[in-house]
Amino acid sequence: MRGSMRVVKKYAIKEEPLTIEKLSADKTNLLTGKGGETQLLLKSLYGNWVVCSCEVPVTIKRFITSNTFFLATVKGRGRHKSSCPLFKIFSESSESNESPTKIANSYSFSVSANEAGGSKVSPSITGVSESVGKEDKLYTLVASLFSESNCGLFSSEQKSGFADERDRIISASRRFSIGGKSLFQYLHFGFGQLKNCKEDLNRKQHLWRGRNRPQALVLAHVDTILEEEHGWQIKVKDGWDVFLPSTITLTKLKGAYSLSKGPILVAMIISPVSDENNDEFGVTRCFAAPVVNGQGFMVVSSxxxxxxxxxxxxxxxxxxxxxxxxxxxxxxxxxxxxxxxxxxxxxxxxxxxxxxxxxxxxxxxxxxxxxxxxxxxxxxxxxxxxxxxxxxxxxxxxxxxxxxxxxxxxxxxx
Missing domain, CATH: 3.40.1350 (Trna Endonuclease; Chain: A, domain 1)
Structure with a gap:
């Protein structure tokens, strides 16, 4: 088996790798290729390592923002020879091969949704952005966070319910940053936490230096969202309505034509309401989408x-x-x-x-x-x-x- 490209179980440095499969020439070519067939192969091998003719293992990682798979080096296991099919992929430093996941988990938001590297937003007549694709930055943050915490997955073997999914989201938030700070420290749940969130940002704003503005993420379930002449009326629950003016960017997925039937997930960025005033905090960006039920965070489009x-x-x-x-x-x-x-x-x-x-x-x-x-x-x-x-x-x-x-x-x- 030595000298061939093969799939093995993960192993310690001094252990002999346990071979699962010897890859054919066609699969070896697919391994370093692009396209749907390569993604299918990488997906099927996900969780195992591949050992090449150099006897240097590589792992398979998932790029969460596109749900695609890519090869990555295993730290401390050596380099590939120039004759190895994997040499070209890993000819750069091993750090660069791990950067996609790190980049994907880092976010920062300004007042405008159209800053460089931000969302592709289609403004409505009122000036409120109302329909976005899956390239929208706030959607990407929410979807990535939910993917990491398995909130888009139902299994009878997995605990489900608001408290369980909230705890998983909180745990996953440790792997994300917002404005250069750990999202774990700036994540809140429920409209009832808006006041505490603003006070927390005001108290900690001296910690924010450089180009990033103080910012936090609030996730909440609401009953309905109705568009009005000068903004959006959010019904949190009976007897509790919140109005968001048209100066706030509110986005929703293409296909989610109506948000009038709840439950609805609302994800809000809280930051200074203007570039001139860093002492007044409020909702500056909002994403809304239907969820399957108010006890979970499975986002749907309709x-x-x-x-x-x-x-x-x-x-x-x-x-x-x-x-x-x-x-x-x-x-x-x-x-x-x-x-x-x-x-x-x-x-x-x-x-x-x-x-x-x-x-x-x-x-x-x-x-x-x-x-x-x-x-x-x-x-x-x-x-x-x-x-x-x-x-x-x-x-x-x-x-x-x-x-x-x-x-x-x-x-x-x-």
């Missing part, structure tokens, strides 16, 4: 997605087969086009992707949109749930339930 997630969770619990429901939060680029599944149902090493698509006319089951074809390069099975403006909630429920049950039965038989 009421239909929320309905689908609830049905899937119910079926997984009833079937008792150990399946998991995952909500992907980042797209993957395939052949220059970004694609993302709406949901994944996993059982063991098997995955089925789901696409929930609205169309003006019902699509034939034989019509396959281009983005679906690209998803097949990532997932062996893709299911589509099509609906139109005339599809009733009952019809959507029945169709979704039938497809989910069929997929769960098929996954358990494989």
């Amino acid at each position: 009421d239909r997605e929320r309905t689908f997630a609830k049905i899937a969770i119910k079926c997984i619990l009833e079937k008792k087969v150990g399946a998991k429901l995952k909500k992907p939060l980042f797209s993957i680029e395939i052949e220059g086009e970004k694609v993302i599944a709406d949901f994944l149902v996993k059982h063991g090493n098997l995955e089925t992707a789901f696409m929930i698509e609205k169309s003006e006319t019902a699509l034939s089951e034989y019509e396959t949109p281009p983005n679906i074809n690209k998803l097949f390069s990532l997932y062996p099975s893709v299911e589509r749930i099509n609906y139109t403006s005339n599809t009733s909630n009952a019809d959507f429920y029945c169709r979704s339930k039938a497809i989910i049950e069929k997929v769960l039965d098929e996954l358990c038989l494989k």
Whole structure:
């Protein structure tokens, strides 16, 4: 086995590596390539090491902002020879190979959402930014934080509920920074913490030096968000409304056309309200999206997605087969086009992707949109749930339930 490219279990320096698989020439070429097939291979090997002809192990890491995988060096295990297929990848310092994750976890926000390196925002008529893609910086922070804390994953084997997911988010926040400071120290939950958050920033603002402004992140669940003439009316709960003026940038995902049906997640950046006054703190940026329920942080784009997630969770619990429901939060680029599944149902090493698509006319089951074809390069099975403006909630429920049950039965038989 020596001299070949092979997959091994992680091992200590003085241990003999336990070989799992010897890679073929085709897989070796894929390992150092790009594209969907390379991502599938890296994903399948994730959690193990690859040992090359130099007997130098490499690991596989995940770039959380794009949910893609990449090779990285194992510290203290030597360098690759020039004849090694991995030499070109790691010819630079090992530090540079670990930088993507570090960069992805560092955030800073100014008053404007359109600062360099910030979001691609489409302003509405009122001046409030209302629709963003998944490149938006605040969305990226929230989605990355939720991905790290497994808040986009439902499993009957994992504790779920507001307190459990909040604790996981708090733990994951230690791996993030905001404005150059640990997010763990500047993360708050609930509208009731806004006052404490502002007081905390005011008390600590002497610690913020250089170009970064004092800033914090507040995560909260609310009932509804309604657009009004001069801003947004947020109903936190009965008898408690908060108004955000149009001077505040409020963004939501494309596809989330309405935020009038709760529960809604609101993520707010708290910082000085102007460049001239560092003593007055308030909400300067806000991101809002529906969540499946008020007891968790699984973000969805629409009421239909929320309905689908609830049905899937119910079926997984009833079937008792150990399946998991995952909500992907980042797209993957395939052949220059970004694609993302709406949901994944996993059982063991098997995955089925789901696409929930609205169309003006019902699509034939034989019509396959281009983005679906690209998803097949990532997932062996893709299911589509099509609906139109005339599809009733009952019809959507029945169709979704039938497809989910069929997929769960098929996954358990494989």
